[in-house]
Amino acid sequence: MANRQRRVLVIGAGGQARDVRFVLDQLRTAGRPFTFAGYVVSDLAQLTDRDSRRDVVGDLSFLRAHRDRFDALALAIGSPDVRLQVAAALEAEFGPDMWPALVHPSAILDWGTCRMAHGVLLCPGVVGTVNVVLGPYCMVNYSCTLGHEASIGRGCVVNPGANLSGGVVLEEGGLIGTGAQILQYRHVGRGATVGAGAVVTRDVAEGATVVGVPARPMPRLRGPERD
Numbered sequence: 001m002a003n004r005q006r007r008v009l010v011i012g013a014g015g016q017a018r019d020v021r022f023v024l025d026q027l028r029t030a031g032r033p034f035t036f037a038g039y040v041v042s043d044l045a046q047l048t049d050r051d052s053r054r055d056v057v058g059d060l061s062f063l064r065a066h067r068d069r070f071d072a073l074a075l076a077i078g079s080p081d082v083r084l085q086v087a088a089a090l091e092a093e094f095g096p097d098m099w100p101a102l103v104h105p106s107a108i109l110d111w112g113t114c115r116m117a118h119g120v121l122l123c124p125g126v127v128g129t130v131n132v133v134l135g136p137y138c139m140v141n142y143s144c145t146l147g148h149e150a151s152i153g154r155g156c157v158v159n160p161g162a163n164l165s166g167g168v169v170l171e172e173g174g175l176i177g178t179g180a181q182i183l184q185y186r187h188v189g190r191g192a193t194v195g196a197g198a199v200v201t202r203d204v205a206e207g208a209t210v211v212g213v214p215a216r217p218m219p220r221l222r223g224p225e226r227d
């Protein structure tokens with residue numbers, strides 16, 4: 001499998017999907033065996049002008065009807081809740097091996113001690129150190145930093161420029177806004193949201209949304225509003 005070209009279908013067609021395509025193109029340029037094969041969306045009727053309609057090959061039924069047209073899948077969905085739902089459904093159907101970890105060539109971690117699950121996406125300029133744990137389907141966007149022993153749970157989305165200090169734990173389905181700072185050993189509960197630019201000085205409860213400096217809770221939010 002190591003050197004065989006893998007045609008990758010990207011699930012999503014918006015801005016994050018174009019980011020994933022960019023990573024795939026850069027990996028290909030660097031000699032890694034990945035080729036962009038198109039975008040797939042859950043509902044063609046919901047496409048907007050912000051989506052890359054031209055490269056959409058179909059909806060999820062395409063995956064069943066054209067199993068010969070792809071070798072791998074990549075998630076490009078910004079909402080952790082939706083990410084987790086889509087990943088669970090497609091993993092049940094196509095298995096975990098269908099989801100390669102996609103690591104931009106400029107990302108730096110101590111690969112010897114890092115634990116990386118399937119479906120991970122590391123964007124350009126991610127820098128981390130030792131014993132970092134990256135759970136299935138988590139996404140770390142460009143220019144984020146991950147301190148020693150930082151742990152990112154299943155389906156988490158870490159937006160550009162966020163800094164996770166050493167020992168930070170993000171439980172499943174967390175969303176970290178762009179430029180957020182999370183201080184050392186803080187724990188961010190399952191499904192919690194940290195707003196853009198927040199400085200997290202205390203643990204964040206499950207499902208909570210925190211914003212500001214220092215971060216304080218907002219009323220509970222669920223669903224697409226977290227984008």
Ligand SMILES: CC(C)(COP(=O)(O)OP(=O)(O)OC[C@H]1O[C@@H](n2cnc3c(N)ncnc32)[C@H](O)[C@@H]1OP(=O)(O)O)[C@@H](O)C(=O)NCCC(=O)NCCS
Pocket residue numbers: 159160176177178193194195196197198209210211212221225226227
């Ligand atoms: C925290 C967040 C999830 C709240 O989303 P929301 O419920 O749609 O929030 P709204 O835009 O309705 O704002 C509600 C209030 O919170 C404030 N607010 C929103 N986000 C805030 C933030 N990050 N920090 C401080 N205050 C914030 C708004 O100013 C508004 O205050 P007001 O009622 O006094 O005007 C969202 O603003 C956020 O930060 N998401 C992360 C976005 C991101 O990382 N984008 C990068 C994508 S690559």
